Amino acid sequence: MLRIDVEIEGNVIKDIRIAGDFFIHPEEAILLIENSLKGIEKNRVAETINHLLKEKSIKIIGFEPRDLEEVIARI
Amino acid sequence: MREWRLVKRIETNGAMQMAIDEAILIARVRGLVPNTLRFFTWKPACVTIGFFQNIEQEVDVEKAKAMGIDVVRRYTGGGAVFHDKELTYSIVLDERNVSFDIIESYRKICGCIIQGLRSFGISAEFTPINDIVVNGRKISGNAQTRKEGFVLQHGTILMDVDIKKMFSVLKVSDEKIRDKMVKSAEERVTSIKREARKEISLEELERELKKGFEKVFGVKFKEDELTKEELEIAEKLCKEKYSTKEWCFWR
Numbered sequence: 001m002l003r004i005d006v007e008i009e010g011n012v013i014k015d016i017r018i019a020g021d022f023f024i025h026p027e028e029a030i031l032l033i034e035n036s037l038k039g040i041e042k043n044r045v046a047e048t049i050n051h052l053l054k055e056k057s058i059k060i061i062g063f064e065p066r067d068l069e070e071v072i073a074r075i
Numbered sequence: 076m077r078e079w080r081l082v083k084r085i086e087t088n089g090a091m092q093m094a095i096d097e098a099i100l101i102a103r104v105r106g107l108v109p110n111t112l113r114f115f116t117w118k119p120a121c122v123t124i125g126f127f128q129n130i131e132q133e134v135d136v137e138k139a140k141a142m143g144i145d146v147v148r149r150y151t152g153g154g155a156v157f158h159d160k161e162l163t164y165s166i167v168l169d170e171r172n173v174s175f176d177i178i179e180s181y182r183k184i185c186g187c188i189i190q191g192l193r194s195f196g197i198s199a200e201f202t203p204i205n206d207i208v209v210n211g212r213k214i215s216g217n218a219q220t221r222k223e224g225f226v227l228q229h230g231t232i233l234m235d236v237d238i239k240k241m242f243s244v245l246k247v248s249d250e251k252i253r254d255k256m257v258k259s260a261e262e263r264v265t266s267i268k269r270e271a272r273k274e275i276s277l278e279e280l281e282r283e284l285k286k287g288f289e290k291v292f293g294v295k296f297k298e299d300e301l302t303k304e305e306l307e308i309a310e311k312l313c314k315e316k317y318s319t320k321e322w323c324f325w326r
Contacts, residue, residue: 003129003132017326018127019127019128019129019132019326020125020127020128021125021127021128021152021153021154021155022125022127022152022153023125023151023152023153023177023204023218023219024127024152025177025220025221026220026221026222027126027127027150027151027152027220030127059177061152061177061178061204062152062204
Protein backbone atom coordinates (compact mmCIF):
# COMPACT_ATOMS: atom_id res chain seq x y z
CA MET A 1 0.00 0.00 0.00
CA LEU A 2 1.21 3.48 -0.90
CA ARG A 3 0.67 6.65 1.10
CA ILE A 4 1.52 9.80 -0.78
CA ASP A 5 1.62 13.26 0.73
CA VAL A 6 1.94 15.70 -2.13
CA GLU A 7 1.74 19.44 -2.57
CA ILE A 8 0.72 20.50 -6.06
CA GLU A 9 0.57 23.97 -7.59
CA GLY A 10 -1.23 24.04 -10.92
CA ASN A 11 0.18 20.92 -12.55
CA VAL A 12 3.54 21.06 -10.84
CA ILE A 13 4.65 19.01 -7.84
CA LYS A 14 6.05 21.28 -5.13
CA ASP A 15 6.73 18.67 -2.48
CA ILE A 16 6.15 14.93 -2.11
CA ARG A 17 6.60 12.18 0.43
CA ILE A 18 6.03 8.52 -0.43
CA ALA A 19 5.45 5.95 2.32
CA GLY A 20 4.38 2.31 2.28
CA ASP A 21 5.33 -1.35 2.50
CA PHE A 22 7.49 -1.45 -0.63
CA PHE A 23 11.24 -2.00 -1.09
CA ILE A 24 13.79 0.28 -2.70
CA HIS A 25 17.41 -0.79 -3.21
CA PRO A 26 19.34 1.08 -1.99
CA GLU A 27 16.85 2.37 0.60
CA GLU A 28 18.32 5.86 0.80
CA ALA A 29 17.39 6.41 -2.86
CA ILE A 30 13.84 7.26 -1.71
CA LEU A 31 15.17 10.77 -1.05
CA LEU A 32 16.61 11.00 -4.59
CA ILE A 33 13.28 9.83 -6.01
CA GLU A 34 11.29 12.37 -3.99
CA ASN A 35 13.69 15.19 -4.83
CA SER A 36 13.61 14.33 -8.54
CA LEU A 37 9.85 14.92 -8.55
CA LYS A 38 9.95 18.40 -7.07
CA GLY A 39 9.23 20.96 -9.79
CA ILE A 40 8.03 18.25 -12.20
CA GLU A 41 4.64 18.26 -13.91
CA LYS A 42 2.16 15.62 -12.70
CA ASN A 43 2.14 13.78 -16.03
CA ARG A 44 5.93 13.34 -16.04
CA VAL A 45 6.21 11.37 -12.77
CA ALA A 46 6.77 7.90 -14.28
CA GLU A 47 9.17 9.18 -16.94
CA THR A 48 11.21 11.09 -14.34
CA ILE A 49 11.45 8.15 -11.93
CA ASN A 50 12.23 5.61 -14.65
CA HIS A 51 15.05 7.80 -15.90
CA LEU A 52 16.48 8.10 -12.37
CA LEU A 53 16.21 4.33 -11.71
CA LYS A 54 18.18 3.63 -14.86
CA GLU A 55 20.77 6.32 -14.28
CA LYS A 56 21.47 5.40 -10.64
CA SER A 57 20.77 1.62 -10.79
CA ILE A 58 17.96 1.90 -8.27
CA LYS A 59 15.42 -0.92 -7.95
CA ILE A 60 11.87 -0.54 -6.68
CA ILE A 61 9.92 -3.66 -5.66
CA GLY A 62 6.28 -3.29 -4.70
CA PHE A 63 5.01 -0.55 -6.99
CA GLU A 64 5.57 0.77 -10.50
CA PRO A 65 6.37 4.42 -11.24
CA ARG A 66 3.26 4.56 -13.44
CA ASP A 67 1.11 3.52 -10.42
CA LEU A 68 2.43 6.54 -8.58
CA GLU A 69 1.69 8.79 -11.57
CA GLU A 70 -1.88 7.46 -11.75
CA VAL A 71 -2.48 8.11 -8.06
CA ILE A 72 -1.14 11.65 -8.34
CA ALA A 73 -3.22 12.29 -11.48
CA ARG A 74 -6.37 11.58 -9.46
CA ILE A 75 -5.57 14.17 -6.79
CA MET B 76 33.47 -27.63 2.41
CA ARG B 77 33.12 -23.90 3.08
CA GLU B 78 32.56 -22.86 6.67
CA TRP B 79 30.19 -20.05 7.62
CA ARG B 80 29.52 -18.66 11.09
CA LEU B 81 26.44 -19.38 13.19
CA VAL B 82 25.93 -16.90 16.03
CA LYS B 83 24.34 -18.35 19.14
CA ARG B 84 20.70 -17.34 19.69
CA ILE B 85 20.32 -13.92 21.28
CA GLU B 86 17.21 -12.79 23.16
CA THR B 87 16.94 -9.03 23.55
CA ASN B 88 14.85 -6.00 22.57
CA GLY B 89 13.99 -5.02 18.99
CA ALA B 90 16.25 -1.96 18.73
CA MET B 91 19.27 -4.05 19.71
CA GLN B 92 18.29 -6.91 17.38
CA MET B 93 18.05 -4.53 14.43
CA ALA B 94 21.35 -2.94 15.47
CA ILE B 95 23.05 -6.36 15.63
CA ASP B 96 21.80 -7.23 12.13
CA GLU B 97 23.20 -4.02 10.71
CA ALA B 98 26.45 -4.41 12.68
CA ILE B 99 27.04 -7.87 11.18
CA LEU B 100 26.39 -6.44 7.70
CA ILE B 101 28.89 -3.62 8.32
CA ALA B 102 31.49 -6.06 9.69
CA ARG B 103 30.93 -8.35 6.68
CA VAL B 104 31.38 -5.44 4.22
CA ARG B 105 34.63 -4.54 5.99
CA GLY B 106 35.82 -8.14 5.65
CA LEU B 107 36.02 -8.65 9.42
CA VAL B 108 33.69 -11.66 9.57
CA PRO B 109 32.58 -14.54 7.32
CA ASN B 110 29.05 -15.07 5.97
CA THR B 111 26.89 -15.34 9.08
CA LEU B 112 23.59 -16.86 10.12
CA ARG B 113 21.94 -16.13 13.43
CA PHE B 114 18.66 -16.81 15.19
CA PHE B 115 17.01 -14.55 17.72
CA THR B 116 13.92 -13.90 19.83
CA TRP B 117 12.27 -10.67 20.94
CA LYS B 118 12.04 -9.56 24.55
CA PRO B 119 9.80 -7.68 24.98
CA ALA B 120 7.45 -8.37 22.06
CA CYS B 121 7.98 -5.81 19.32
CA VAL B 122 6.36 -4.31 16.27
CA THR B 123 8.79 -3.55 13.47
CA ILE B 124 7.81 -1.36 10.56
CA GLY B 125 9.38 -1.24 7.13
CA PHE B 126 11.96 1.43 6.28
CA PHE B 127 9.44 3.39 4.14
CA GLN B 128 6.37 3.13 6.34
CA ASN B 129 4.69 5.89 8.29
CA ILE B 130 4.73 4.79 11.93
CA GLU B 131 1.52 6.56 13.01
CA GLN B 132 -0.34 5.02 10.12
CA GLU B 133 0.76 1.46 10.94
CA VAL B 134 0.98 1.25 14.72
CA ASP B 135 -1.04 2.40 17.73
CA VAL B 136 2.12 3.65 19.42
CA GLU B 137 0.42 4.66 22.69
CA LYS B 138 -1.31 1.31 23.04
CA ALA B 139 1.88 -0.58 22.26
CA LYS B 140 3.64 1.42 24.97
CA ALA B 141 0.88 0.68 27.48
CA MET B 142 1.12 -3.03 26.65
CA GLY B 143 4.91 -3.03 27.02
CA ILE B 144 5.44 -3.72 23.32
CA ASP B 145 8.39 -2.02 21.60
CA VAL B 146 8.09 -0.32 18.22
CA VAL B 147 11.15 -0.12 15.95
CA ARG B 148 11.76 0.87 12.34
CA ARG B 149 13.77 -1.68 10.33
CA TYR B 150 16.57 -0.95 7.91
CA THR B 151 14.72 -3.20 5.44
CA GLY B 152 11.59 -2.26 3.52
CA GLY B 153 8.31 -4.18 3.59
CA GLY B 154 5.37 -4.16 5.97
CA ALA B 155 4.68 -3.92 9.69
CA VAL B 156 5.25 -7.12 11.68
CA PHE B 157 4.24 -8.04 15.22
CA HIS B 158 7.06 -10.15 16.69
CA ASP B 159 5.96 -12.21 19.65
CA LYS B 160 5.97 -16.00 19.67
CA GLU B 161 8.41 -16.56 16.87
CA LEU B 162 11.92 -17.51 15.96
CA THR B 163 13.64 -14.94 13.78
CA TYR B 164 16.68 -15.57 11.60
CA SER B 165 19.04 -13.23 9.89
CA ILE B 166 21.70 -14.07 7.35
CA VAL B 167 24.46 -11.86 6.01
CA LEU B 168 26.28 -13.09 2.93
CA ASP B 169 28.13 -12.12 -0.20
CA GLU B 170 25.62 -11.60 -3.01
CA ARG B 171 27.81 -13.83 -5.22
CA ASN B 172 26.92 -16.71 -2.87
CA VAL B 173 23.21 -16.22 -3.43
CA SER B 174 22.02 -14.16 -6.42
CA PHE B 175 22.30 -10.65 -7.83
CA ASP B 176 18.59 -10.88 -8.57
CA ILE B 177 16.54 -9.89 -5.53
CA ILE B 178 13.56 -12.21 -6.01
CA GLU B 179 15.88 -15.14 -6.79
CA SER B 180 17.83 -14.47 -3.60
CA TYR B 181 14.60 -14.41 -1.56
CA ARG B 182 13.67 -17.70 -3.22
CA LYS B 183 17.00 -19.33 -2.34
CA ILE B 184 17.16 -18.14 1.27
CA CYS B 185 13.48 -18.92 1.86
CA GLY B 186 14.26 -22.35 0.37
CA CYS B 187 16.46 -23.02 3.43
CA ILE B 188 13.51 -22.35 5.76
CA ILE B 189 11.22 -24.51 3.62
CA GLN B 190 13.81 -27.31 3.74
CA GLY B 191 13.97 -27.03 7.54
CA LEU B 192 10.18 -27.07 7.95
CA ARG B 193 9.97 -30.24 5.87
CA SER B 194 11.63 -32.22 8.69
CA PHE B 195 8.57 -31.49 10.85
CA GLY B 196 6.26 -32.76 8.11
CA ILE B 197 5.33 -29.21 7.13
CA SER B 198 5.02 -28.67 3.40
CA ALA B 199 5.69 -24.99 2.78
CA GLU B 200 6.30 -23.00 -0.37
CA PHE B 201 7.79 -19.68 -1.42
CA THR B 202 5.42 -17.04 -2.74
CA PRO B 203 7.13 -14.03 -4.32
CA ILE B 204 8.07 -11.46 -3.33
CA ASN B 205 9.01 -12.48 0.17
CA ASP B 206 6.61 -14.87 1.91
CA ILE B 207 6.58 -18.54 2.87
CA VAL B 208 3.14 -20.13 3.04
CA VAL B 209 1.61 -23.45 4.09
CA ASN B 210 -1.62 -24.25 2.21
CA GLY B 211 -1.93 -20.58 1.33
CA ARG B 212 -1.38 -19.39 4.92
CA LYS B 213 1.63 -17.28 5.74
CA ILE B 214 4.09 -18.82 8.21
CA SER B 215 7.11 -16.63 7.47
CA GLY B 216 7.71 -13.07 6.25
CA ASN B 217 11.13 -11.96 5.03
CA ALA B 218 12.92 -8.75 4.09
CA GLN B 219 16.36 -7.89 2.74
CA THR B 220 18.72 -5.03 2.18
CA ARG B 221 21.98 -4.87 0.28
CA LYS B 222 25.13 -2.92 0.91
CA GLU B 223 28.26 -2.89 -1.25
CA GLY B 224 27.79 -6.38 -2.65
CA PHE B 225 26.51 -8.01 0.54
CA VAL B 226 22.99 -9.11 1.44
CA LEU B 227 21.26 -8.94 4.82
CA GLN B 228 18.02 -10.89 4.92
CA HIS B 229 15.97 -11.38 8.04
CA GLY B 230 12.70 -13.17 8.51
CA THR B 231 10.21 -14.55 10.97
CA ILE B 232 9.08 -18.10 11.57
CA LEU B 233 5.83 -18.07 13.54
CA MET B 234 5.84 -20.55 16.43
CA ASP B 235 2.39 -19.54 17.62
CA VAL B 236 0.17 -16.59 16.88
CA ASP B 237 -2.19 -14.39 18.89
CA ILE B 238 -4.05 -12.49 16.20
CA LYS B 239 -6.17 -10.45 18.62
CA LYS B 240 -3.04 -9.17 20.35
CA MET B 241 -1.45 -8.53 16.96
CA PHE B 242 -4.35 -6.35 15.82
CA SER B 243 -4.56 -4.52 19.11
CA VAL B 244 -1.30 -2.75 18.18
CA LEU B 245 -1.32 -2.83 14.37
CA LYS B 246 -3.60 -0.05 13.20
CA VAL B 247 -6.89 -0.67 11.50
CA SER B 248 -8.99 2.45 11.29
CA ASP B 249 -12.48 1.18 11.88
CA GLU B 250 -13.87 -1.39 14.34
CA LYS B 251 -15.93 -3.26 11.76
CA ILE B 252 -12.92 -3.63 9.53
CA ARG B 253 -10.92 -4.71 12.58
CA ASP B 254 -13.29 -7.64 13.24
CA LYS B 255 -13.10 -8.62 9.59
CA MET B 256 -9.32 -8.23 9.59
CA VAL B 257 -8.96 -10.48 12.64
CA LYS B 258 -11.14 -13.13 10.98
CA SER B 259 -9.39 -12.90 7.65
CA ALA B 260 -5.95 -12.85 9.30
CA GLU B 261 -6.89 -16.06 11.13
CA GLU B 262 -7.45 -17.59 7.72
CA ARG B 263 -4.32 -16.11 6.19
CA VAL B 264 -1.74 -16.78 8.92
CA THR B 265 -0.52 -20.03 10.43
CA SER B 266 2.21 -21.23 12.79
CA ILE B 267 4.54 -24.13 13.52
CA LYS B 268 2.33 -25.15 16.42
CA ARG B 269 -0.70 -25.44 14.19
CA GLU B 270 0.99 -27.10 11.23
CA ALA B 271 3.21 -29.59 13.09
CA ARG B 272 0.34 -30.54 15.43
CA LYS B 273 2.80 -30.88 18.31
CA GLU B 274 5.02 -28.69 20.46
CA ILE B 275 8.35 -27.97 18.83
CA SER B 276 11.05 -26.23 20.84
CA LEU B 277 13.11 -23.29 19.62
CA GLU B 278 16.18 -25.57 19.81
CA GLU B 279 14.63 -28.21 17.55
CA LEU B 280 13.43 -25.65 15.04
CA GLU B 281 16.78 -23.88 15.03
CA ARG B 282 18.65 -27.14 14.48
CA GLU B 283 16.53 -28.11 11.47
CA LEU B 284 16.64 -24.63 9.93
CA LYS B 285 20.40 -24.62 10.27
CA LYS B 286 20.52 -27.95 8.40
CA GLY B 287 18.29 -26.40 5.74
CA PHE B 288 20.79 -23.57 5.21
CA GLU B 289 23.69 -26.06 5.13
CA LYS B 290 21.99 -28.19 2.52
CA VAL B 291 20.86 -25.36 0.22
CA PHE B 292 24.18 -23.49 0.32
CA GLY B 293 26.46 -26.56 0.58
CA VAL B 294 28.26 -25.19 3.65
CA LYS B 295 28.90 -26.12 7.29
CA PHE B 296 28.30 -23.73 10.15
CA LYS B 297 30.72 -23.13 12.98
CA GLU B 298 29.08 -21.76 16.11
CA ASP B 299 30.70 -18.59 17.37
CA GLU B 300 30.02 -15.35 19.24
CA LEU B 301 29.71 -11.86 17.80
CA THR B 302 33.11 -10.16 17.66
CA LYS B 303 34.05 -7.27 19.93
CA GLU B 304 33.86 -4.89 16.93
CA GLU B 305 30.37 -6.09 16.01
CA LEU B 306 29.14 -5.60 19.56
CA GLU B 307 30.61 -2.11 19.68
CA ILE B 308 29.00 -1.17 16.35
CA ALA B 309 25.68 -2.71 17.47
CA GLU B 310 25.63 -0.86 20.79
CA LYS B 311 26.34 2.42 19.03
CA LEU B 312 23.65 1.80 16.38
CA CYS B 313 21.16 0.77 19.05
CA LYS B 314 21.73 3.93 21.06
CA GLU B 315 22.21 6.45 18.25
CA LYS B 316 19.86 5.05 15.59
CA TYR B 317 17.31 2.35 16.34
CA SER B 318 16.29 3.66 19.81
CA THR B 319 15.85 7.25 18.66
CA LYS B 320 12.62 9.07 17.87
CA GLU B 321 14.26 10.65 14.80
CA TRP B 322 14.76 7.20 13.28
CA CYS B 323 11.45 5.66 14.29
CA PHE B 324 9.34 8.65 13.20
CA TRP B 325 11.33 9.75 10.15
CA ARG B 326 8.36 9.25 7.82
